[in-house]
Amino acid sequence: MTTLPATMIAIDPAETGGPEVLKPVERPVPKPGAGELLVKVAAAGVNRPDVMQRLGLYPPPKGAPTIPGLEIAGEIVATGEGVDPARVGERVCALVAGGGYAHYAVAPAGQCLPVPATLTMIEAAALPETVFTVWSNLFQRGGAAEGDTVLVHGGTSGIGTTAILLGTAFGLTVLVTAGSDEKCARALEIGAAHAINYKIQDFVESVKQVAPGGVQVVLDMVGGDYVPRNLACLAEEGRHVSIAAQRGAKAEIPLWPIMAKRLTLTGSTLRARSVEFKSALADELRREAWPHLEAGRIRPVIDSVFPLEAAADAHRRMESSEHVGKIVLEMHD
Incomplete structure (x- = not known):
């Protein structure tokens, strides 16, 4: 079994404000709880709610990480209680209540979907939210x-x-x-x-x-x-x-x-909904929408990709409203 590092690079602003508050910092690697997975993040989507959170207008729900980021794609590296350890190594994309702007993130197992073979990790990270x-x-x-x-x-x-x-x-x-x-x-x-x-x-x-x-x-x-x-x-x-x-x-x-x-x-709003609701939604998407992705009939539109360390530039791009499709952060070891 791979030994996980104790710390990771993340974007976790100490204060609200402009894009300049999004600076890389060191944070502990989170541990998956019951029913959760730990994902080594390859890419994370950037969404309008992330901008609202940065401005102090959309605080994370109770229990969610202060690290922004509502969707990720990567590889499962550890499992919590009640999750099959054999899932380690799976490529997944996941909807999360926060924590995506980091090298590792925890996701409820029910909110994870397989990365279609037709898509890159960057494309997969642009799907969940x-x-x-x-x-x-x-x-x-x-x-x-x-x-x-x-x-x-x-x-x-x-x-x-x-x-x-x-x-x-x-x-x-x-x-x-x-x-x-x-x-x-x-x-x-x-x-x-x-x-x-x-x-x-x-x-x-x-x-x-x-x-x-x-x-x-x-x-x-x-x-x-x-x-x-x-x-x-x-x-x-x-x-x-x-x-x-x-x-x-x-x-x-x-x-x-x-x-x-x-x-x-x-x-409706999605972020504050229960894990049970989001897991049921994931099941429906796996049945209804995922076959279209796996067949290559649907491919997310990617506007631009920024390294995690340039999250501030990704937010500037979003706030310019010049983008077409999704803005994604890519993690580099």
Whole structure:
């Protein structure tokens, strides 16, 4: 059995602030508890909640590491009580409640999925946070089904590109918004049926032209004044699913359209959900989505890769909003 080091390099800022607080430090290698695995991290995804945590606006849930990072890919190097030790050596990607920006991270065994042979570790690290989020919100809560038309805001973000990929694989017509003609062109290349430059087009009017009867689901990470406009895009029995509120957590909602069209307003956050919920979600993804990944029909869109030590630059890239797809940190021994 390989002897594990006592310490590791991690990004664990002592204070909130700008990207410059993300400096490499030495931390103890964590130990897996009951039902957990220790993963030697090869790569970790960077997500908008990491930026919010750095700013002090999204603290880790109780019991989660202060080290940011919600998704990892790597090799299992140790197991906790109740986990088969024969799993050591498996290549996995995992959804974690924190701890990803480090050379080693602990993950609940149920939240680990095999790394498809078709993907690199960098690509695998770009899967869990967005795939879990899109599946649980667009498909489970939103009830999107083959033949439906859906509207996804932030079409070239990690969530947006994943929604395009999963949506098209499962027979959805995916309409997206993005902030430039270049981003709209990329969204179409990735598989969107229609892309709307929200800076120069009224997305409500554009949706009405493309889908005169309205869309079945809106996946919204914008909030604020977008909400009433989203409701105008929905078809009868349509579902509005909120997953973030980048333009504000308060919205003025017209009730008549909700009643007249029998709309459903729902939403969720993922990080604070139970291990049991996330493990059940992982099982469903293994059955439904993983065959598409293993067959090479879905491949995550990678924007850029930074070494762990350059996490500050990765956050600057995310905050520039110029990225298309996922930003990933790579670990080097």
